[in-house]
Amino acid sequence: MYILLSDDExxxxxxxxxxxxxxxxxWAALTLLAAADGTTxxxxxxxxxxxxxxxxxxxxxxxIGVNLNQAVTALNSGEVSSTIQWYAHAAxxxxxxxxxxxxxxxxxxx
Numbered sequence: 825m826y827i828l829l830s831d832d833e834x835x836x837x838x839x840x841x842x843x844x845x846x847x848x849x850x851w852a853a854l855t856l857l858a859a860a861d862g863t864t865x866x867x868x869x870x871x872x873x874x875x876x877x878x879x880x881x882x883x884x885x886x887x888i889g890v891n892l893n894q895a896v897t898a899l900n901s902g903e904v905s906s907t908i909q910w911y912a913h914a915a916x917x918x919x920x921x922x923x924x925x926x927x928x929x930x931x932x933x934x
Contacts, residue, residue: 827852863874874929881922888915 829837836846841851858865888911894906 827864834902836903845876865909871929871932874925874932881918881925885915885918885922 837852838848840855841848844851846854854865892908892915894913895911899908
């Protein structure tokens with residue numbers, strides 16, 4: 825399929841795709857299919873936003889885990905690290921954030 829758009833129209837479609845963190849062609853395909861079916865895509869946007877937050881929290885948890893492993897290694901070698909407590913609190917905050925996101929996903933999904 826080939827769709828001819830003006831520069832302004834293409835810019836508007838690209839901005840809409842960017843807001844949803846999708847490639848322009850993917851956004852256009854999803855939007856066209858929804859229009860063809862007479863449906864809306866609003867729920868997908870919300871779930872995508874939650875998914876992005878979960879992915880960010882996962883990355884945070886992974887980085888914190890690496891830092892905790894390094895701190896424990898230092899402790900086991902006899903070094904005393906003042907940052908262990910900070911990492912433990914950061915890990916606890918991240919887990920709470922993941923729990924909240926999981927609750928939000930449960931509420932949003934059918």
